[in-house]
Amino acid sequence: KNKDFLILYDENSKLSFTHKIKHNIRTVDNIPIHTKSYKYPQIFEDEVKQQVKKMLRDGIIKESISPYTSPVWVVPKKTDSSGKKKFRLVIDYRKLNEKTINDKYPIPDITDILDKLGRACYFSTVDLVSGFHQIQLANEDMEKTAFSVNSGKYEFTRMPFGLKNAPATFQRVMDCILREHLGKFCLVYMDDIIIFSPSFQEHKVHISKIFRKLKEANLKIQHEKCEFFRKEVQFLGHTVTEHGVKPNNDKIEVIRSWPIPKTEKDIRQFLGILGYYRRFIKDFAKLVKPLTNLLRKEIEIEMTPEIIKCFEKCKKILTLDPILIYPDFSKEFILTTDASDFAIGAVLSQGPIGQDRPVAYASRTLNKTEERYSTTEKELLAIIWAVKHFRPYLYGRKFKLYTDHQPLTFSLTNANNKIIRWRLMLEEFDYEIIYKPGKQNVIADALSQSDDMTAHSADTSDDYFIPCTEKPLNVFRNQIILKISHIETEAYEQIFPKYHRHTVVKATYTEEAIVDLFKRYLNPKGTNGLLLPISLTQLVQETFRKHFSSNRLFKVFISETLLRDLRLDNEQDDVVREAHNHGHRGTKENKMQILQTYFFPQIDRIVKIFVKSCEICKKAKYNRKPPKLIQKSTTGDKPFNRVHIDIFFLQGKKWLTIVDSFSKFANAIPLETRTIIDIKQAFSEHIRQFGRPETIICDQEPSFRSIDFIGFLDDLGIAIHFASSSNSNGIIERFHSTLIEIFRTTKPKYSELTLEEHVNVAIDIYNNTFHEATKAKPREVVFNTTNIEFNKRQAKLEKLNQDRNDPVRLETGENVIIKNSQRLTKDKNPFKITTVKTDNILTFKDKNNVKIHKNRIKN
Numbered sequence: 001k002n003k004d005f006l007i008l009y010d011e012n013s014k015l016s017f018t019h020k021i022k023h024n025i026r027t028v029d030n031i032p033i034h035t036k037s038y039k040y041p042q043i044f045e046d047e048v049k050q051q052v053k054k055m056l057r058d059g060i061i062k063e064s065i066s067p068y069t070s071p072v073w074v075v076p077k078k079t080d081s082s083g084k085k086k087f088r089l090v091i092d093y094r095k096l097n098e099k100t101i102n103d104k105y106p107i108p109d110i111t112d113i114l115d116k117l118g119r120a121c122y123f124s125t126v127d128l129v130s131g132f133h134q135i136q137l138a139n140e141d142m143e144k145t146a147f148s149v150n151s152g153k154y155e156f157t158r159m160p161f162g163l164k165n166a167p168a169t170f171q172r173v174m175d176c177i178l179r180e181h182l183g184k185f186c187l188v189y190m191d192d193i194i195i196f197s198p199s200f201q202e203h204k205v206h207i208s209k210i211f212r213k214l215k216e217a218n219l220k221i222q223h224e225k226c227e228f229f230r231k232e233v234q235f236l237g238h239t240v241t242e243h244g245v246k247p248n249n250d251k252i253e254v255i256r257s258w259p260i261p262k263t264e265k266d267i268r269q270f271l272g273i274l275g276y277y278r279r280f281i282k283d284f285a286k287l288v289k290p291l292t293n294l295l296r297k298e299i300e301i302e303m304t305p306e307i308i309k310c311f312e313k314c315k316k317i318l319t320l321d322p323i324l325i326y327p328d329f330s331k332e333f334i335l336t337t338d339a340s341d342f343a344i345g346a347v348l349s350q351g352p353i354g355q356d357r358p359v360a361y362a363s364r365t366l367n368k369t370e371e372r373y374s375t376t377e378k379e380l381l382a383i384i385w386a387v388k389h390f391r392p393y394l395y396g397r398k399f400k401l402y403t404d405h406q407p408l409t410f411s412l413t414n415a416n417n418k419i420i421r422w423r424l425m426l427e428e429f430d431y432e433i434i435y436k437p438g439k440q441n442v443i444a445d446a447l448s449q450s451d452d453m454t455a456h457s458a459d460t461s462d463d464y465f466i467p468c469t470e471k472p473l474n475v476f477r478n479q480i481i482l483k484i485s486h487i488e489t490e491a492y493e494q495i496f497p498k499y500h501r502h503t504v505v506k507a508t509y510t511e512e513a514i515v516d517l518f519k520r521y522l523n524p525k526g527t528n529g530l531l532l533p534i535s536l537t538q539l540v541q542e543t544f545r546k547h548f549s550s551n552r553l554f555k556v557f558i559s560e561t562l563l564r565d566l567r568l569d570n571e572q573d574d575v576v577r578e579a580h581n582h583g584h585r586g587t588k589e590n591k592m593q594i595l596q597t598y599f600f601p602q603i604d605r606i607v608k609i610f611v612k613s614c615e616i617c618k619k620a621k622y623n624r625k626p627p628k629l630i631q632k633s634t635t636g637d638k639p640f641n642r643v644h645i646d647i648f649f650l651q652g653k654k655w656l657t658i659v660d661s662f663s664k665f666a667n668a669i670p671l672e673t674r675t676i677i678d679i680k681q682a683f684s685e686h687i688r689q690f691g692r693p694e695t696i697i698c699d700q701e702p703s704f705r706s707i708d709f710i711g712f713l714d715d716l717g718i719a720i721h722f723a724s725s726s727n728s729n730g731i732i733e734r735f736h737s738t739l740i741e742i743f744r745t746t747k748p749k750y751s752e753l754t755l756e757e758h759v760n761v762a763i764d765i766y767n768n769t770f771h772e773a774t775k776a777k778p779r780e781v782v783f784n785t786t787n788i789e790f791n792k793r794q795a796k797l798e799k800l801n802q803d804r805n806d807p808v809r810l811e812t813g814e815n816v817i818i819k820n821s822q823r824l825t826k827d828k829n830p831f832k833i834t835t836v837k838t839d840n841i842l843t844f845k846d847k848n849n850v851k852i853h854k855n856r857i858k859n
Contacts, residue, residue, distance in 0.1 A: 025141040032067035064155035066143035103165035118326025120196035122203040127225035131191035285363035286343035339378035346386030644732040663781035
């Protein structure tokens, strides 16, 4: 089916080259460069000879009499799958690069590439064989690439690695070859190609089009490093999925295992690899500030406990599996900004307010001048910088701009001369600025939360509450973060008048009152903390800095809310009833409302029971939860509907093994080789015996990943899922181990049998033995599906996998409540059934003789 493209990955032929473009080395002068050769260890002599010989054979290099000479390095490459060490011959072209005129051809931005992968469900990545070596050098520039080794002197006829403008040339070549498809279903970053499509059929077509272009350009691919028809691929150091993009797991592991830096170089290397993923990290600049401070010339590097804590937090932040969604330019963007004393940050997101998901994070530290700005100026600076940073997303589109600084909404409309100048920078954008209190601005606002406190979101109102409890939110950690003492001073009462269980804060406080409170309540010898409402955060901080910044004994702890623990049942009932009757909302909404102020054990169960028992809700509410179908588990819903396949090896022989996930029945078909032809023939034999499955699950076996095999399954209408690890294909891995155990234990009994006969006996023993998962014999399940006990167990499993009630049996004359529609008025419920038909249609006593399906009856 794909024979036309076999030439793209023919390993036996010489490495070809494209005729599209030749690489030129333009230098500022024509004076030859000669650099003395580096001595490499004798142990590498054979490796160098072998690589030179191969490049001569492929026409990549030729013997040279050039006046130019650049030295050679031998550097180790990654160990291959066989565990064999490999090395690369590298030419040091630094002196030549210094004289080379820079090629300004644009290299794509990685972020821009990743942003264009939205709405795709299938991905394929294509890797070229020694991509640079498939581009010709201009004849007049070949001598400039000369190098010498012990066996002689050579020069390149193809573009080598290490040249200054090689990446630009390669990008130009790939853009030229694939320009017709770029941005539509294909993107290129130098020698990395990704193909993306919304459906499997389109993806096949798209791959063929890209292959056709590569074939026309005479380029070859390295099929071992290519991935096709994937739901998830690794691309440019990221993991790309249909849901979004996240950091590459291998890179995260490197960060996770990074040792504590000891030198400036170590810190820069760590910040470099961490900075590559800064768009995934909220408040990156603020997070790494302690580390970047160590890079100042006047600072001596000392890894204090605070610095080490910062370093470990940086390592941990990417292990939380952050994922960014792809931007949808047909929908509105949300830009949320925030500023602290030494950094500004922003998050670009999309989605309904409160459920928006991040597209990207951005942050930077403030310089010394900016650190002296007022709070309002810092907040405005954060907005201006964030809008400029995300300009490609926001320009020409209306977006919502959220800030947690209320005076800013006033400043932009009633500004002094300085802010007017800044406001003019925003004139080219179409935005709506909205005040979002810090306690709701949970993404961008790191300032309003303590590192060790858990936050709950709360609705905004004109009044703010201070729960009078001494327990913080994370009581489950059995620790008290902040000790709160009982406050009885007049100064406190001036600001917070007493009110039952809560203190309602009105806008009557003054700066003088807060200063008085600080002086009377806090003292240098005490251990008390001062708990203040979130509404006073800004004023408290400004007052504290103004009057107490020189006193290091003072510390402002900021908490959003503390919960009152209710243990008495009558209190719990009263709270739940009051919360629900306020608006008759659902279980989740009532729970969230209660958790703003209270906590008590089994809150989920108590709220759910109360909401379900509310008669008013039953009659008045629409049914927004559609009936659920029986959920199909990953074990399939009938024999051989979903099977796991693998290649089994034993004593030099091979079998294609197939295990049915429903019955656990196993089949094994001998293979002569691991070629696609033999595997297709063996699998076809299985289909003739047991029928065609809907889905197969397999591991990363190259034969299964081939386009030929995937196309074969596609023609049969069979979906294929690739397991990311052996654990994901555990059913067949467990079968293999069981099969080997049976084979070994029965070997003395069946010693006269051939290997294939003995394996068949072992499989027959397995299929006629009770399986732990099904509590039945696999063969019995397949060939006697009326087995009563098995069907009972299967029905029980289905019941556990369903989140629905059993079908309701209804009789004539019974009163029922009908889910609302425009045909039935809400106040007529309940209705009396007049007839029940066999097709689940009910008739009700009504002037219109209404008929409805029984699925519309509330349980």
